[in-house]
Amino acid sequence: MQGFNMGRYLPPDWDPSKINWNKQAGKSHALGNRASKLSSQGSLTVRFETPFNIWCSHCNNHIAQGVRFNAEKKKIGNYYTTPIFSFRVKHSVCNGWIEIHTDPKNTTYKVVEGGKRQSEPDPDREGVIKIKDPEEIDRLENPFAKLEQKATDNAEKSQHAKRLDELSRLSDRMWEDPYTHSQKVRKIFRQEKKARKEVEKDTEAIRDKHSLAITLLPETNEDIRLAKLVDFSDGQYMKAVDEAHSRPLFGEAEKVVEKSIRRDGKPMLKKDIAMKQSKERLQRDLRRSTRQKMDPFLQDTFDSSRKEQDGADVGVWLKRKRSRPLLSNQDTSTAGNEEVAENQDAPASVVQNDDKGSGPGLVEYGSDSDS
Ligand SMILES: [Zn+2]
Numbered sequence: 001m002q003g004f005n006m007g008r009y010l011p012p013d014w015d016p017s018k019i020n021w022n023k024q025a026g027k028s029h030a031l032g033n034r035a036s037k038l039s040s041q042g043s044l045t046v047r048f049e050t051p052f053n054i055w056c057s058h059c060n061n062h063i064a065q066g067v068r069f070n071a072e073k074k075k076i077g078n079y080y081t082t083p084i085f086s087f088r089v090k091h092s093v094c095n096g097w098i099e100i101h102t103d104p105k106n107t108t109y110k111v112v113e114g115g116k117r118q119s120e121p122d123p124d125r126e127g128v129i130k131i132k133d134p135e136e137i138d139r140l141e142n143p144f145a146k147l148e149q150k151a152t153d154n155a156e157k158s159q160h161a162k163r164l165d166e167l168s169r170l171s172d173r174m175w176e177d178p179y180t181h182s183q184k185v186r187k188i189f190r191q192e193k194k195a196r197k198e199v200e201k202d203t204e205a206i207r208d209k210h211s212l213a214i215t216l217l218p219e220t221n222e223d224i225r226l227a228k229l230v231d232f233s234d235g236q237y238m239k240a241v242d243e244a245h246s247r248p249l250f251g252e253a254e255k256v257v258e259k260s261i262r263r264d265g266k267p268m269l270k271k272d273i274a275m276k277q278s279k280e281r282l283q284r285d286l287r288r289s290t291r292q293k294m295d296p297f298l299q300d301t302f303d304s305s306r307k308e309q310d311g312a313d314v315g316v317w318l319k320r321k322r323s324r325p326l327l328s329n330q331d332t333s334t335a336g337n338e339e340v341a342e343n344q345d346a347p348a349s350v351v352q353n354d355d356k357g358s359g360p361g362l363v364e365y366g367s368d369s370d371s
Contacts, residue, residue, distance in 0.1 A: 043072035048087045051100075051109045053118035058096030063115070071100075079104040086112075105131055246288045246295075 029035035034045040048071035069089035082104040098114035
């Protein structure tokens with residue numbers, strides 16, 4: 001029930017002229033418990049927030065700016081007409097008392113007891129409103145001092161006028177042709193925007209390619225240098241190593257296919273030369289793969305290098321099917337290899353070696369798992 005009594009019960013025999021409202025409501029003061037020390041000590045309990053970082057001198061602990069305390073607030077004096085208040089707080093860590101006063105003269109607070117401000121402020125810092133001392137005001141009332149002050153002010157005035165004139169001329173010069181300046185600025189902006197767009201496009205392409213959901217930083221010279229040091233091998237390297245291992249130590253030189261004359265006296269056709277080259281290549285590969293399988297000294301090196309590359313022993317070498325017709329038509333007189341010559345009569349798919357004791361005797365060609 002809202003109304004004059006604010007929803008409180010007032011007995012019918014209550015007389016406001018004899019007993020006041022708060023006493024009637026059971027309160028000793030209008031401010032309640034906060035005013036419990038008001039009559040005895042003259043202090044009111046308020047919520048106080050430390051205005052800066054403080055070192056407690058009782059326990060040497062740090063109290064950060066903005067920590068809240070229940071403080072006993074008391075008026076202790078005046079600076080002109082501005083009251084000076086004292087706030088006494090109890091440090092919850094050591095139960096030591098810290099007293100802080102307002103400082104209207106310097107528009108700040110000062111710790112007067114039980115603590116120390118972390119760093120004292122510079123009184124000449126920018127943004128501080130200075131209020132002159134009464135002594136200083138008295139000094140300025142002196143006619144000689146007034147005259148001196150006037151001379152100083154005049155000197156300052158002429159100096160400032162000179163500077164103002166400079167600034168004014170600079171401003172005039174900068175704004176004499178706004179169109180040209182604007183044109184220049186817009187031109188630079190367009191160039192930068194174009195470059196920025198290109199970088200953004202490249203970055204977006206990289207993000208898209210690698211499905212990256214992170215922000216990429218711009219490329220630096222160091223990145224370019226490091227990227228150039230990395231070589232992504234395409235497998236040709238291991239093949240070259242295998243070939244070098246399996247080549248005969250004192251082998252014959254690579255045969256150069258000269259423009260030979262056929263037996264019937266006519267020059268060889270391009271087709272014949274290509275066939276001859278293909279045949280020689282096949283013979284070379286055959287000799288190499290046979291050597292890889294048969295040479296007991298080569299076996300270990302070759303197997304370990306293959307294992308390093310593939311993580312497993314690949315075993316028998318597989319050849320492409322299209323090599324088969326050439327093999328069957330092989331001319332023994334040009335082969336120049338005894339092992340191949342001995343197995344000339346064997347089927348094209350299987351080349352069998354006589355010496356079974358020195359290694360795997362079967363080299364299969366034309367497998368179905370050709371790849
Ligand atoms: Zn303390």
